[in-house]
Amino acid sequence: MFPLKDAEMGAFTFFASALPHDVCGSNGLPLTPNSIKILGRFQILKTITHPRLCQYGHVKLAKFGLYHMTAYGDDVDFPIGYPSYLAPEVIAQGIFKTSDHVPSEKPLPSGPKSDVWSLGIILFELCVGRKLFQSLDISERLKFLLTLDCVDDTIIVLAEEHGCLDIIKELPETVINLLKKCLTFHPSKRPTPDELMQDNVFSEVLPLYTPFIKPASLFSSSLRCADLTLPEDISQLCKDINNDYLAERSIEEVYYLWCLAGGDLEKELVNKEIIRSKPPICTLPNFLFEDGESFGQGRDRSSLLDDTTVTLSLCQLRNRLKDVGGEAFYPLLEDDQSNLPHSNSNNELSAAATLPLIIRERDTEYQLNRIILFDRLLKAYPYKKNQIWKEARVDIPPLMRGLTWAALLGVEGAIHAKYDAIDKDTPIPTDRQIEVDIPRCHQYDELLSSPEGHAKFRRVLKAWVVSHPDLVYWQGLDSLCAPFLYLNFNNEALAYACMSAFIPKYLYNFFLKDNSHVIQEYLTVFSQMIAFHDPELSNHLNEIGFIPDVNVFPLHKIFHLWDTLLLGNSSFPFCIGVAILQQLRDRLLANGFNECILLFSDLPEIDIERCVRESINLFCWTPKSATYRQHAQPPKPTSDSSGVRSSTPYFPTECPDPPKTDLWVFFFFFFHCLLILCSYCHGHFRQILECIAIPFSRGFS
Secondary structure, three states, rough: OOOEEEEEEEOOOOOOOOOOOOOOOOOOOOOOHHHHHHHHHEEEEHHHHOOHHHHHOOOOOOOHHHHHOOOOOOOOOOOOOOHHHOHHHHHHHOOOOOOOOHHHHOOOOOOHHHHHHHHHHHHHHHHHOOOOOOOOOOHHHHHHHHHHHOOOOHHHOOOOOOOOHHHHOOOOOOHHHHHHHOOOOOOOOOOOOOHHHHHHHHOOOHHHHHOOOOOOOOOOOOOOOOOOOOOOOOOHHHHHOOOOOHHHHHHHHHHHHHOOOOHHHHHHHOOOOOOOEEEHHOHHHHHHHOOOEOOOOOHHHOOOOOOOOOEEEEEHHHHHHOOOOOOHOOOOOOHHHOOOOOOOHHHHHHHHHOOOOHHOOOHHHHHHHHHHHHHHHHOOOOOHHHHHHHOOOOOOOHHHHHHHHHOOOOOOOOOHHHHHOOOOOOOOOHHHHHHHHHHOOOOOOHHHHHHHHHHHHHHHHHHHHOOOOOOOOOOOOOHHHHHHHOOOOOOOHHHHHHHHHHHHHOOOOOOOOOHHHHHHHHHHHHHHHHHOOHHHHHHHHHHOOOOOOOOOOHHHHHHHHHHHHHOOOHHHHHHHHHHHHHHHHHHHHOHHHHHHHHHHHOOOOOOOHHHHHHHHHHHHHHOOHHOOOOOOOOOOOOOOOOOOOOOOOOOOOOOOOOHHHHHEEEEEEEOOOOEEEEEOOOOOOOHHOOEEEEHHOOOOO
């Protein structure tokens, strides 16, 4: 995304039409609110990158996409488009609602040819220097536009109506021909935008036009630095440096920091009276029949479109960042000290790094430094892969989480070409199960519960099933896909690539058609882990015959958990499971089988930060042999001097892990005795009550 530069942030809003509360959809579930539908469709607008769009400094096209996000006007109570610029065929078809007509009767949406008519009206206004139809009310404007079918020359009629015939006659013949083509009444005879570009009026300027090429994305086969050039005079470049460093950050980053600094978009819209609240009693009808029909209820004007743009002040954000030095915006990645953010308030930042994660994520200055650092590291991926791992051990800024996860999973190559090559349309037997599972997966989230989110879910899951013919779809794959899709909602290819990299690393062979042996081994190793770290709890669970069930955490908790999970190997999920059980330890020990079932069916609040901290400790304390699985993914060869890191987990440990033959641990619960045979001894085992430590040299003599 391009930097903010001297642009300002602005916002405008509108209200979606309401749906009845007593009606269900074809799947038996309540209808999805129109606002949720609009939110899902809106996301694609954030991916459109072109220098002629308003977010890059010069307003040329603004407030685009309203027709798309509202399902061609079906989800709102107002018409889409300004009356003076609507094409005649759009006016003639009127406003249709899906609730009032069966889908077969609904007209086709407006196409590019309708936009050509609107372009013609705009060009006409630019040529004559005045706006059209200003003296007519809306109904008269619409009638006038519909009567243009009866005239021979639309341009002459418009010029005579507005008293600008002399101006039109002075225009070049090529411009008049262009206007006539744009303002052709019948859409079948009206040219398309591509055909319009071949007009003679563009013959001289068309060779000068340089097509916009979207910059190469982070994960692509093309060389991202191919178009990078240095100016001839670097000293002149240094003189042109502006002290407004925030203006060099992207709009997405600035808006995120604006929210952290206390910005409230809804409050801004309320203060400007764009959003108006009304006491509920004032919305009641005057008369109500027994069958529910009501009368005397005035129309709510808030449901109509108010396209006023509210400017969002950045003063509060700039004041918050006034003490941040320029060096913080350009950290040196090759410097050993660059892992700590530089600022005039460097001591405060160092102190902030020791605060709880939830506080760090709300600290504006700290997040600014982390976002800039990760942004620069990710732009150097995969060269800086090791440093990304190192910084991810501290924390991952939420704004950069999607790309950081992809880097931690080792996603590389032309992921978009690979994803696009997968057939996601041909029906397969798994389609039915996917359709059943998606409406139940994280539906409390606005994005994932939207129809657009369901469609993306369907495509990503189907792409994975089709591209892995040796594996099958099992329930739970949708929940596994949810975090990746949420973080990469506008990049299905990256969501698919992340999921495809995650499954072989942490869930190898879990999705075989016959996965019973894999699941059984996994549960066995997990039981051994519980016994290794908490024998009392393990004995109790075995006595009551309870096996901890699978539970799904909310997305906001999954993120912090997976930030750490992706830094470990395939055995780290065992440590997370044990850490969760230890938080529930007292309640599990005090209850029997039935109570434990109820406890896990309604999982109580889990302290995720504590869970992460304890799971790391458990991981460091657990011998590798204790988590060995025969059906785990075969280890990859370690890296050489090429700079690509190995698959070794990135967690520190105070003492090195011994070889497998150096540590044999046996549990003997018959006499409540723990027998340990080891070839090295640091005194740790001498502190265990009723423990018998036998040197390895005498263990089998």
